[in-house]
Amino acid sequence: DAKTTQPPSMDCAEGRAANLPCNHSTISGNEYVYWYRQIHSQGPQYIIHGLKNNETNEMASLIITEDRKSSTLILPHATLRDTAVYYCIVRVAWADDMRFGAGTRLTVKP
Amino acid sequence: EAGVTQFPSHSVIEKGQTVTLRCDPISGHDNLYWYRRVMGKEIKFLLHFVKESKQDESGMPNNRFLAERTGGTYSTLKVQPAELEDSGVYFCASAKAQNSYEQYFGPGTRLTVT
Numbered sequence: 001d002a003k004t005t006q007p008p009s010m011d012c013a014e015g016r017a018a019n020l021p022c023n024h025s026t027i028s029g030n031e032y033v034y035w036y037r038q039i040h041s042q043g044p045q046y047i048i049h050g051l052k053n054n055e056t057n058e059m060a061s062l063i064i065t066e067d068r069k070s071s072t073l074i075l076p077h078a079t080l081r082d083t084a085v086y087y088c089i090v091r092v093a094w095a096d097d098m099r100f101g102a103g104t105r106l107t108v109k110p
Numbered sequence: 111e112a113g114v115t116q117f118p119s120h121s122v123i124e125k126g127q128t129v130t131l132r133c134d135p136i137s138g139h140d141n142l143y144w145y146r147r148v149m150g151k152e153i154k155f156l157l158h159f160v161k162e163s164k165q166d167e168s169g170m171p172n173n174r175f176l177a178e179r180t181g182g183t184y185s186t187l188k189v190q191p192a193e194l195e196d197s198g199v200y201f202c203a204s205a206k207a208q209n210s211y212e213q214y215f216g217p218g219t220r221l222t223v224t
Contacts, residue, residue, distance in 0.1 A: 034211065043114070043201050043215030044153065093209040096166040097143065097155030 004088045009105040012082075018075040020104050022088030025069040030092050033064060035073045036100070037084040044087065044100070047073065078108045112136070114204050114216035122222045128190040131219045135184070135204030141165075142185050143205070143213060144177060148198035159185060160208065192223045 005023040012018040024033065034049040048055055048062045050071075055062045061074040075082055087103040115134045123129050135142045144156040156175070157167035161182035170177070174193070179185040189196055199220050203213040 032211070038153075041217075043203070043217050044213075045215065046212040049211045093211070096158040096208070097145075097169070098203075098213060099155065100145075100153035102152055 004090055004101055006086075006088055006101065006104045008102065009107070011107050011109055012075075012078045014080060014108050014110050015077055018073075018078040018082065018106055018108070020073040020075075020086050020088075020106065021070065022073070023070045024088070024090045027068050027090050028092075031090045032093060033062065033068075033071050034089040034091065034098065035060070035062065036087045036089065036098065038087070038103075039081075039084040044098075047086075078106075080108050080110065082106065083108045114202055114214050116200075116202050116216040116219050118219060119217065120220045120222075122224065123192055124224055125194055126191045128188065129192055129221060131187045131189075131200050131202075131221070133185045133187070133202030133204075133216060135202070136214055139204035139206050139214070140182065141205040141208055141210070141213075142179060143203040144185070144187055145201040145203065145215075146198050147201070148195065151198075153201065156187075165208070189221070192221075194223050197221055197223045 035047040036044045038044045048060050050062045064071045085103040085105050087100050117132045140161050142159040145153050147153045155169040158165045159179045162179050176188045199218040201218045203215045205213045
């Protein structure tokens with residue numbers, strides 16, 4: 001599976017958009033980009049995933065560059081409850097596991 | 111619909127003792143996964159069940175760890191004998207299909223070995 005690189009930490013003001021970047025320059029054509037998050041003392045939670053098109057759901061938007069070497073998770077209106085560690089994961093659809101890296105610790109501040 | 115549940119939420123045992131962790135997946139989910147995060151490290155995959163069969167157990171650290179899923183419903187993860195380095199949080203996840211994009215995680219069991 002391709003490796004991902006994320007900044008270790010980011011801050012965001014409450015009510016503003018949080019843009020979390022992820023680099024995956026070695027991604028292969030059949031690998032998807034997944035985003036999960038872990039709020040303190042809870043298990044990881046699925047947010048969104050995509051292959052090459054931009055995706056949006058009720059939680060977030062995922063922007064994938066045309067060459068698929070990087071992506072950005074966007075939380076449009078961050079709240080204090082969005083404070084968490086966010087993981088960008090690249091994997092093929094049929095893989096057994098989710099390979100979590102170190103993630104980005106997002107702190108939403110009032 | 112109930113989510114993935116894990117029991118106990120916390121366990122404190124002494125080195126050399128045995129501990130059994132339990133995971134109840136979401137009803138109807140054939141795929142069940144175990145992960146763990148040991149102190150200061152990343153969340154790591156341990157193994158994957160499809161129904162009662164082990165699909166992939168490449169992440170199991172050593173033979174002190176035994177996972178079972180008799181009947182293809184709940185699963186147990188036994189650590190025997192426990193060592194200090196086994197301390198961490200053990201997560202269980204389930205998914206309806208192997209290629210499901212979403213694995214549903216339980217809250218985890220925090221294991222402390224003293």
